[in-house]
Amino acid sequence: MIPLGAFLEVAADAAGAALIVAAIGLGVLHLWRGRSVGVQLAVVAFATVGATIAGIIAITLAMMISPHDRAVALTVVVVAGCVGLGVSLLLGRRLIAANRALAHAVRADPFVRPGRVLPAELAELAGELEQAYERLADAHQREQALEHSRRELVAWVSHDLRTPLAGLRAMAEALEDEVVADAGTVGRYHARIRIEVDRLTEMVDDLFELSRIHAGALRLTRQRVGLADLVAEAVASAEPLAMAKGVRITGAAERGLPLEVDAFELSRAVRNLVVNAIRHTPDDGTVDIRGEIQQGMACVTVSDACGGIPERDLPRVFDVAFRGEAARSPGGGAGLGLAIARGIVEAHQGEIGVTNEGPGCRFVIRLPVSG
Ligand SMILES: Nc1ncnc2c1ncn2[C@@H]1O[C@H](COP(=O)(O)OP(=O)(O)O)[C@@H](O)[C@H]1O
Ligand SMILES: [Mg+2]
The missing domain is CATH 1.10.287.130 (Signal transduction histidine kinase, dimerisation/phosphotransfer (DHp) domain)
Structure with a gap:
């Protein structure tokens, strides 16, 4: 057993010597903070070995151990140090390789997460990069569609x-x-x-x-509007046009369903659908406007007797400037009505669609119901 006093003396000498080496190590790490992790890990290994050797030298100088013991201790420390250095270098190389794989993945288009196992922090970074790439790709696609x-x-x-x-x-x-x-x-x-x-x-x-x-500049002024009021207004405002064309117009809606919408804009969208329906329905035909709740969404349906839209035109009717063959005559519309209707509905987080049904086609606007 070492007496407590001698033990404390050894501890103090070793700590003093180790602190000096640690300070030098930290200084070097600070100077080299921009260098590769491999180099920085090697500095850590050297500092560890250096601190141990300094401690041994300090206690040798204080004549606490014999030259023989010192030689043994130094050999053990140097061998352990070499092993530590080797492990540090290996770890450094793995980190560098993982980092390169990540950099390579970032340069590739599209971004594909590296197949190798990454250290936790790099794996998290890879996840963030993946999401950032997806957001970028989405934005690019939107930009192209807009262009x-x-x-x-x-x-x-x-x-x-x-x-x-x-x-x-x-x-x-x-x-x-x-x-x-x-x-x-x-x-x-x-x-x-x-x-x-x-x-x-x-x-x-x-x-x-x-x-x-x-331009995304459509500012919605939302207010509470009943689905029934929306349908009634659409019927009333379309009646003169329907009458002039000899088309019957009918409307019905479930009562008491409040929507949080911009009534002015949404009426414009519905009116565009109704005007189209009247224009494409022959005399004596019927245009029906219906408001109901389906699967938790408020639906406004405009059905007509136009004889159906050609299948190949169905996916394109909402495109800007699209006009069907029959509508291209001089004096016809400009092909903007449905593009506007879609823009207004989507600004309300809703959907708009069309299908051929019965004697004509059916346009449906679906909107989220307010809480
Ligand atoms: N109710 C409908 N029945 C038949 N075809 C329709 C109907 N609504 C729209 N379409 C087709 O979709 C095209 C685009 O409609 P729209 O954007 O309103 O433009 P426009 O009315 O100026 O032609 C029309 O030209 C027509 O071919
Ligand atoms: Mg139109």
């Missing part, structure tokens, strides 16, 4: 807006130059000019709405 519809819009503006403008100019010139002089034709020209101006105004208004939707 595509923007290009379509530009093409639309240059064609559909210019054609009626050219017609208006021709009519205005004819009136100015008095090429048309008889009262009947002059009256017809004036009426035609007014109709075209109304149509252009409507188009510019639609274009403005669509650009607000695409």
Whole structure:
């Protein structure tokens, strides 16, 4: 047994020597903090061995152990140190390899998580990178879809807006130059000019709405609206158009279902569906507007008797500037109504879809019901 006093003396000498080496080790680690983990682990191994050797030297100097014992102790420490260094270098290499695998995965497109087992921190980083990549890919896809519809819009503006403008100019010139002089034709020209101006105004208004939707600038002013009120209003506002075309319009809705929606925008979406339905339904046909709750969603359904939309057109009717064959006649719509309806519904976190049903087609708007 070592007496307590001698033991404390050994401990103090060893601790003093070890502290000096540790301080040097920490200094080197600080200077080399930008170096590879392999190098830093080697510094740790050297510092450990160095601290032990310094301790042994300190107690030898204090003549607590004999030269023979010192030689034995130093040999053991150096051998252990070599093993420690080897293990550190091996660990360093594994970390470097794992890091390289991760860097390689990040450079690859798409990001594929490295197949090897990664240390916990790097595995967490890989998970974060995977999610970041997915978010980036989503954003890129949205960006491309937006760019595509923007290009379509530009093409639309240059064609559909210019054609009626050219017609208006021709009519205005004819009136100015008095090429048309008889009262009947002059009256017809004036009426035609007014109709075209109304149509252009409507188009510019639609274009403005669509650009607000695409820019994400559609600010919804949500308020509580009953599903029944929404349907009743849609029927009432479409009645004059339906009557003029000889189309019957019916509506029904479950009462007492409050929705948290922008009533102005949503009415616009429903109106676009109803106007289409009336336009494509022959005289004597019926357009039906229905409001109900299905699977926890509020549904507004507009059914008509248009004879069905061609299967190949079904997935495209909501695209900007899409018009079916029959609708491409001069004076027809601009193909923006359904794109606007979809934009408004999606801004409400809802869905819009179309299927062919019975004598025509059925457009359905589904909206989340407010709590
Ligand atoms: N109720 C409907 N019945 C038949 N076809 C429809 C109906 N609604 C829309 N469509 C088709 O979808 C196209 C796009 O509709 P929309 O975006 O409202 O543009 P627009 O009414 O200006 O043609 C129409 O041209 C038409 O071919
Ligand atoms: Mg339309």
